[in-house]
Amino acid sequence: MAISEKPLFKKLIQFLKEDSILNQTVKNEMLTKNMQRIIGFELVTLLVNLTVIAILSFAFQPTTSVETWWANRIVMLHSVSAIWVSLMCLITMYGNRKKNRLFNTKIIQNIFFMYILVFGIALVTVDQAITSNITPFLLVCTIIGVFILNRPIDAFVQYLVAYIFFFIAIAQYQTEPAVLTSNRLNGLVFVAIGICATTLIWYSERSNILQKREILDQQKKLESVAYYDDLTGLINRRKWIELLNEEIERMKRYRHSSSILLLDIDNFKVINDQYGHPIGDIVLQEIAALVKKELRICDRIGRWGGEEFIILLVETPIKEGIAVGEKMRTAIETMAIAVDSHSIKITLSIGVASLDCEKDFLTSYKKVDQALYLAKNNGRNRVEFCQ
Structure with missing residues (x-):
């Protein structure tokens, strides 16, 4: 040998x-x-x-x-x-x-x-x-x-x-x-x-x-579990609020404006019922990836819960925030998500509100939630704002 x-x-x-x-x-x-x-x-x-x-x-x-x-x-x-x-x-x-x-x-x-x-x-x-x-x-x-x-x-x-x-x-x-x-x-x-x-x-x-x-x-790994959504890879509500508080401190120091966008996938329950929850998960992932692609590095997007996403547009007045929301809505409306033999069309309803550093986040959240309600109530697939 x-x-x-x-x-x-x-x-x-x-x-x-x-x-x-x-x-x-x-x-x-x-x-x-x-x-x-x-x-x-x-x-x-x-x-x-x-x-x-x-x-x-x-x-x-x-x-x-x-x-x-x-x-x-x-x-x-x-x-x-x-x-x-x-x-x-x-x-x-x-x-x-x-x-x-x-x-x-x-x-x-x-x-x-x-x-x-x-x-x-x-x-x-x-x-x-x-x-x-x-x-x-x-x-x-x-x-x-x-x-x-x-x-x-x-x-x-x-x-x-x-x-x-x-x-x-x-x-x-x-x-x-x-x-x-x-x-x-x-x-x-x-x-x-x-x-x-x-x-x-x-x-x-x-x-x-x-x-x-x-x-x-x-x-x-522990941070990923604590701060990130497993399905979409976006930060979760807890981490998003943490980053929001940091931005509020910056706003107080430098006196600039920021905006909050609240996004909701229209008729998402129908998609789950018609195609099944696994397909619904793929839709969530595709929407998260596309919306994130439209944002700047400094902006923060998180999964707020279910089919809702929340976005912090840093140093962005509400007028520009509305324009960003409209750009996202149009991009989603014109795309089709191909899953197996299905081609699924998706639309978004978006609420926009200004982030006020002189008040607590809850006040701004109530406004953006109200704006989203208006978008849903006025026919979906639209952008509404609340001053």
Whole structure:
């Protein structure tokens, strides 16, 4: 049996595919988090660079030529780092304002990742001239593993490349074979620590992001149940009144006029009795979709109950509200709803009233309801208004 045909191997391949898909779904959130962390870390790094430069330049007194050489090289590395980090800060802020922000963030993240590792390796390499210490490499491996959110496979490749450079670089000034071997082994341990930290934190953050998404999805579903009509997809009476109250507050502040339209499908009971309630539901859906299409984005349409719909025309005086109602009535009158072998003609009766911000909604509703009654009483398929 070929390896690829073994059940365990197939399960591993399936796991890696699913894991890769999940990683792709959270990459944008991870990049955004990284940008925030990188900006903060760049500022801290710049402060450390300047502090080290100041200490070695003014407070440290070398006693040998080797110490002088070491101090000069460390100051040079931190100077280069300070300049580079300053440029990175500018690049980071510029990248945040560009259209392809997430793409720019990924590039900045990878550059920053490699810069920190190279900087740590350079410090350790220079340190080998006076000490066997490789603490800087431990620090950068740990810091990157903890603070930079990186896919485990990407982190593994980057750490591997960094370790190869580390392995070669420390031999430049460390001449003791035992110390060199010990440092290389310790460096390998530090890399393993960094990879483990990266992996654990990545999966922890991924789990948090996916859980938050699930919570948001549940909230949206609950909101849909609470605020939307299942049949037509329009907001229900409760949500419509909530939006109406917001508009009334705006009207009080800016002193503009708005209008309310109350729509009723003529002879809807006859449609249900003749064609059945499922056909009646389709008629409601078609009417809701067509009327909504005639409105602006800022206008609010809701299902008021049964075959009635209510519309809030924002910043629309009653004269314009009547014109909008007439346009809707004509559009519905000229259409035919094709259901199975049936072609159903529909008409609307529409009442229009002005929304008065100085009075409560009930006063305006009584007027629009009265206008709708007039439309029904005067022969249906018409628009009436009440001042």
